Each structure stands twice: as C-alpha cells, then as structure tokens.
Amino acid sequence: MNYAERALRTLSAGNRTLLRAEDETSLLQEMCRVIVELGRYRMAWVGFAEQDEGKTLRPVAHRGFEDGFFDIAHFTWAEGEGGPTAQAVRTGKPAVVQDIKTVAAPHLPIAITEAIDRGYGSVAAFPLLVEGRVAGNLTIFAAEPDAFNEQECALLGEMADDLGFGIGTLRMRARHREAEETIRHMAYFDTLTGLPNRTSLQQELTSAIEAVHAAHNPLALLIIKIGHFQEISDTLGYEEADLLVREMARRLSQLAGEGQSVARAGEDEFALALPNTSAEVAIRLAQRIMREVCDPVPLGPLTVDPHAYIGVAMFPGHGNTADAILRRAKIAAVQAKRTAAKFALYQGTADQECTRRLALMSDLRSAIDKNELLLYCQPKVSISSGEVCGAEALVRWQHAQHGMIATGEFIALAERAGLIMPLTRWVLETAFRQSHTWFEQGIRQPLSVNLSAQDLRDPHLVDRISSLFATWAMPPEMMQFELTESALMEDPVGALKTLQRLKALGVDLFIDDFGTGYSSLSYLQKLPVDSLKIDQSFVASMLTNAGSAVIVRSTVELGHNLGLGVVAEGVESEAQWDSLRALGCDTAQGHFVGFPIPTEQFVDWEAHCQWRHRPPAGDTTLATAH
Structure with a gap:
C-alpha cells in the first residue's frame, strides 16, 4: 500500500x-x-x-x-x-x-x-x-x-x-455570533427587566400598525407610568427602585399573558400594544391593571404602594405612526395624573399645546441669540415726594407670528428650556447699555435687574456684572438688583455669599416679592440688602382683606426697624397710594404710577410726568399719571 x-x-x-x-x-x-x-x-x-x-x-x-x-x-x-x-x-x-x-x-x-x-x-x-x-x-x-x-x-x-x-x-x-447576539439583545432589550426596550417597541409597533391598517382594524397602546418613582428612588436608593421596576415588569407581563409583549418604554414607564383592540377594551384593561398590578410592593424594610398612571392612545384615531401613538399615549399618562381614576384616553389639546411650547422654546433661544427681545422698564416713585426714583428693567418678547408673548409664559419656557441664564445675560448687557445711555443724557435714575435662583447659582454671575461695570464705566448707584425671597431661600448659604459679593460692588439690593418666601428674621438680618419689595398680591387686597393689610403694615414696620427701604409693588389706585403713604411706605410701583414702557421712552415719560408736582393728600386737583 x-x-x-x-x-x-x-x-x-x-x-x-x-x-x-x-x-x-x-x-x-x-x-x-x-x-x-x-x-x-x-x-x-x-x-x-x-x-x-x-x-x-x-x-x-x-x-x-x-x-x-x-x-x-x-x-x-x-x-x-x-x-x-x-x-x-x-x-x-x-x-x-x-x-x-x-x-x-x-x-x-x-x-x-x-x-x-x-x-x-x-x-x-x-x-x-x-x-x-x-x-x-x-x-x-x-x-x-x-x-x-x-x-x-x-x-x-x-x-x-x-x-x-x-x-x-x-x-x-x-x-x-454570541457578541452580535449580545449587542443585538442590548440594543433591543432592557438589561434590568429583560423586556423589549423603546427601540424594539417602536419597531414592533410599526409592524403592528401596518398589519392592522391592512386589515382595517384598530390598535390600542397603553403607557403605564410608575407614580412617585423619582421620590422612591431618591428616598430608598437605586437598588430598591430597580426592585420596584422588576416587580412591576413581572406583574404586567403576567397580566398581559401569552402573545402580548410588555416593553419598558422609559425609566419609569412600560408600554403594552394591543392590536385589534378598541378603546373600550383598552380602558377595561387599564382598570384591571389599576386593580391587579398596583398592589403594595415590599422594598427592604418598607412596603411601597406603587401608584400608576395609565395613558391610552389609539390607531388610527390618535395617529398613524408608531412615534405619534407613543407620544400621545405618554401625554395621556400625564393627563391621567389629574384624574381620580388615574387612567385616561388621549385628549388632543395638550399635544397641540406641547407642540406650540416646544416651537416657542426654539424661537426664544433664537430671539436671545439674535438680540430680538425688547427691554421695557416700569417707573418707581417716592411716595413722600412724588419724585421718580428709578425703574425696574423688564424683558418683553414680540413674537413674529404670535405677537407679544405673556411674560409669565416665556419666563416659564426659559426655565424649561434651560435658558434662564442666557436670558439674564441678555437683560444685564442690555440694561447696562441702556443705563449708560441715560447717564450720557443726564438722567440719573437707577435701573434694577431681576436675578433668579438659577442666576444665584451661576459661579460667573458676579464676575460678569463686575465686567459690565468696567465696560460701561458706570457708577454702581446706577444699577440695582432684585432677588425674590423664594429664590434666596432655595440655597440660603449660597445666596448670602453671592449677595455679599454683589454688595461689595457698591450696588443696592432689593428682596422682591417679600412675604412669599418664608425667610426667617435671623436670616434677613444677615442679608446685605437695602430694601424690601412688598409682593403685589398683598398690596392689591390690602384695602379689602384685613390679613393683607396687616402684612403690608408689618412689612413696612419691619423694614424700617431693620434700616431698610420699603417698596410697594402693584399699586393700582389712589386709595392704595394714600394708604401706603399713611403707613410710611417709601416707594410705589404699579399701574397707578406708570405702566411698563420701552426703555427708550423713559426719558420722555419722566419729562412729562406730573408725579414730582403731585399735590398733598386730600387735594382735589390730583394730577393723573401717564
């Protein structure tokens, strides 16, 4: 061989x-x-x-x-x-x-x-x-x-x-192959619960929508949010919060049964897609989930009641795509928080408002970047002399499509979009420029700028203000700063340090909306402030509400006892003016004194206003404020 x-x-x-x-x-x-x-x-x-x-x-x-x-x-x-x-x-x-x-x-x-x-x-x-x-x-x-x-x-x-x-x-x-399978599993499944994740949910939902659309059938999507999840996580820790999520996942999967896939759609959210299901059947399932899934869950030494909020959205009634159905089911879950039943079928108005709000956030960012905002001011007048003694800087937004946006609305938008500090920078730079213009024109009236709680946490705030003084060569008495009492109380220690640094620049400081932030007298004594501003809600009702009258009188006395000036906001009538004068209040601000006006009109307003010639109280020849 x-x-x-x-x-x-x-x-x-x-x-x-x-x-x-x-x-x-x-x-x-x-x-x-x-x-x-x-x-x-x-x-x-x-x-x-x-x-x-x-x-x-x-x-x-x-x-x-x-x-x-x-x-x-x-x-x-x-x-x-x-x-x-x-x-x-x-x-x-x-x-x-x-x-x-x-x-x-x-x-x-x-x-x-x-x-x-x-x-x-x-x-x-x-x-x-x-x-x-x-x-x-x-x-x-x-x-x-x-x-x-x-x-x-x-x-x-x-x-x-x-x-x-x-x-x-x-x-x-x-x-x-194992690595690819692991990667695929990580891409499409939640590691904590083993359930399909949001990516997988969107793909499966898209396929399910195509199938029911071809058969001319409906589809229901339920979003189940765990109530108080962040509070539970913050209080008990991440491990206990994870136990809660896994237990809720187990209960929902058990209730859904064979052939129904529960997905984890977010940190505290689950989703259940139900092809060929009407809104009536979906609502009955939501009721069953509330009964059977929300029983107490033992977490370590405590037993937690896992409240849930369930939103229901329908194909084709509420949208034709997976993204639209998901988004509207989430909105419905938020709407459910305000109901006694804690579940809700999607209502369209909130979605439209959300879309408008998101569009306005984008527009606001652009308006700040492109210097398209407006700086207004509202005069302040000495009650004893009738002399104009300054103005408060106010930002306004004239939207190209929606007109003048309410101040409260776009300030809230700025807070949600993380634009408070960029907005404050715009106001500071514009206010300093305007104050310099007045100074050059011989107008010696201080302009005050509001600072928020977020601004007080900005480590560069005082340096930025100091640089603006250097840029415009402004005397410190020409700029004032107002901080709400509630903003000061968010971080009393940090706020005190910031106020001390601001005061070192030589500026006057005001506590705005005084009476609403629950500050203590001991803390108030430590603050390097010059004046208190009585919140307009108390001034508005001081003549009709005994409690408000007591607060106004007490604030005036407290301020004077501490050596501080007192400003009354929201003065709307002559009767309020006279009452404040009788109490010894120092300064008034409000529509009775003067409406907010564009800053470029302030010089003309001051030249023609009649406050400095105001007759004594009781004289019937009272001049009208412009």
Whole structure:
C-alpha cells in the first residue's frame, strides 16, 4: 500500500470538510469519518485536553472499529502517562508507535490488549493547536505495523494543523455570533427587566400598525407610568427602585399573558400594544391593571404602594405612526395624573399645546441669540415726594407670528428650556447699555435687574456684572438688583455669599416679592440688602382683606426697624397710594404710577410726568399719571 498516497488523499478530503464545516461537532465527526472511510485507517478519534486535576483527555469524536474502546480506561495526558496520545498533548509534537505489540506500558495492559484485539497495528497521535495552544489530540490507528512513515506523518500532521485552525475559526465565529447576539439583545432589550426596550417597541409597533391598517382594524397602546418613582428612588436608593421596576415588569407581563409583549418604554414607564383592540377594551384593561398590578410592593424594610398612571392612545384615531401613538399615549399618562381614576384616553389639546411650547422654546433661544427681545422698564416713585426714583428693567418678547408673548409664559419656557441664564445675560448687557445711555443724557435714575435662583447659582454671575461695570464705566448707584425671597431661600448659604459679593460692588439690593418666601428674621438680618419689595398680591387686597393689610403694615414696620427701604409693588389706585403713604411706605410701583414702557421712552415719560408736582393728600386737583 502506498501510505503517502493514502495520507494525501485523506488530507485533500479533510480540507474539503474544513471548507464546508458549519459547527465544531459536525466538523470533528466528519473529519474522523474521512480518515477512516477515505483514508482507510482502522480508527480515528479526537479528544480535548481538560485542565482538571486529573488532566483528562475527553473524547469528543471518533470513527472506525472502536466499539467499547473508550470504556476501557480513563484517558489522561498527565505526566508519567506513556501512551502516544498523552505524549503528543504534553509535548505539542506528533508521537508514533509503529508496532503496538512492542509497547511497554505495564500500567495500560488492558488498552494494549484491546488495541491488539481490534486489529490496531500502529498508531500516530498529533497535537491539535487551537489559537496558539494545545487543545487536544487527533489520534489515528492503522491496521498495519509500520504504517506511519515520515512522509505520511508529515501529511497527517498538516491535516491535524488544519483541523486545529478550523476549530479555532469556528470558535471565533461562534464568539462573534454570541457578541452580535449580545449587542443585538442590548440594543433591543432592557438589561434590568429583560423586556423589549423603546427601540424594539417602536419597531414592533410599526409592524403592528401596518398589519392592522391592512386589515382595517384598530390598535390600542397603553403607557403605564410608575407614580412617585423619582421620590422612591431618591428616598430608598437605586437598588430598591430597580426592585420596584422588576416587580412591576413581572406583574404586567403576567397580566398581559401569552402573545402580548410588555416593553419598558422609559425609566419609569412600560408600554403594552394591543392590536385589534378598541378603546373600550383598552380602558377595561387599564382598570384591571389599576386593580391587579398596583398592589403594595415590599422594598427592604418598607412596603411601597406603587401608584400608576395609565395613558391610552389609539390607531388610527390618535395617529398613524408608531412615534405619534407613543407620544400621545405618554401625554395621556400625564393627563391621567389629574384624574381620580388615574387612567385616561388621549385628549388632543395638550399635544397641540406641547407642540406650540416646544416651537416657542426654539424661537426664544433664537430671539436671545439674535438680540430680538425688547427691554421695557416700569417707573418707581417716592411716595413722600412724588419724585421718580428709578425703574425696574423688564424683558418683553414680540413674537413674529404670535405677537407679544405673556411674560409669565416665556419666563416659564426659559426655565424649561434651560435658558434662564442666557436670558439674564441678555437683560444685564442690555440694561447696562441702556443705563449708560441715560447717564450720557443726564438722567440719573437707577435701573434694577431681576436675578433668579438659577442666576444665584451661576459661579460667573458676579464676575460678569463686575465686567459690565468696567465696560460701561458706570457708577454702581446706577444699577440695582432684585432677588425674590423664594429664590434666596432655595440655597440660603449660597445666596448670602453671592449677595455679599454683589454688595461689595457698591450696588443696592432689593428682596422682591417679600412675604412669599418664608425667610426667617435671623436670616434677613444677615442679608446685605437695602430694601424690601412688598409682593403685589398683598398690596392689591390690602384695602379689602384685613390679613393683607396687616402684612403690608408689618412689612413696612419691619423694614424700617431693620434700616431698610420699603417698596410697594402693584399699586393700582389712589386709595392704595394714600394708604401706603399713611403707613410710611417709601416707594410705589404699579399701574397707578406708570405702566411698563420701552426703555427708550423713559426719558420722555419722566419729562412729562406730573408725579414730582403731585399735590398733598386730600387735594382735589390730583394730577393723573401717564
């Protein structure tokens, strides 16, 4: 027999097997079959070297005349094991026994006897090198002694190397598939609950909408929000909050049952899409969820009542796309908070208002960047003398499409959009420029600017104001700053430090809306402020409400006792003016004194106003304020 030709034929068939292999098990089995059936060897087997204490060789594939062979002994590659297979694994080199009958292995007499009985004449063992290390063996038995000459061993060794490379390639592919599956799972499933995530939900919802649309059927989407979730998380910690989320996910999945997929749509939100479901059925399910899913949940030492808010949106009634249905179901969940039932079917007005609000946020950012806002001012007048004694800077927004936007609305928009500090910067720069213009015109009236709680937290606020004084060479008495009592109370310690730095610039400071922020007298004494401004809500009702009258009188007395000036906001009538004068209030501001006007009109207003010529109280020739 031409052994080299046999080995070459086996190698060629083995290469074809490698090219067609799809998985490791079938590759090893097919390679053993090729060796025996095409190479006409007596038996072939592949083992993997375990790293256990006994250094086990674990057979994983075999072919040929081997019935019972792998039951005769424990195969090992441990030191002291003299067989060719163990030697090949230990050394990483081929080991050949040309005549099994001559093997001197007293510790394996059964194996030798079994090999002879099976007609094994010679054996060649080759190490399997997988990814740079010996992973196991390829052992081939021939019926004839002296079957494995040098050339045949070289060809079979090449086949063993190819097999090791093939195993490594298949394992690498398997790892890639596992990694891809892990990435895919992470992309489409929530790691905490194992539920489909928002991305998966949108895809499934899109497919479901297409299916029900083709069949002319409806679809309902429920968004279930966990109530007080942030409060629970802040109080008990993230781990307990995660336990709550997992428990709610379990309950919702159990209630939904087979064929209905619950998804985690947000940190505290779940979604349940219901194809071929009417609004009536969806509402009944929402009621059932409120009954069965919202039972108390034990979280550590506490038992938490997981309130839920459920919003329902319908296809096609509330939208034709997955994004539209999702968005409107979320809006409905927010609407549900204001209902006794805690679930709601989407109502369109809130969505329209939300769209308008988002558009206005974008427009406001643009208006700030492009200097399209307007600076107005409202005069302040000394009650005792009738002299104008300054003005408060007010920002206004004339929208190109919507006209003049209410101040309260766009200030709220600025807070939601994170635009308070950019808005304050615009007001500061514009107010300083305007105050400098007045100063150049001989107008010596201070202009006051409002600062918010967010502004007080800005570490660059005082430096920015100091730079503006340097830029415009303004005397500090020409600029004043107003801070609401509630803003000061958000961070009393930080606010005090900021006010001390502002006061060091030489400016006057006012506490605005005094009486609404619950500051203590001890804290008030520490503040380096010059005046209190009585909130307009108290001034407006001081003549009709005894409580408001007491607050106004007490504030005037308190301010004077602390050596502070007192300003009354919202003065709307002569009767209020006279009452404030009788109480000794220092300054008035409001529509009775003067409406807010564009700052460029202030000079003309002051020149023509009649407050400085105001007659004493009781004179019937009272002049009218412009």
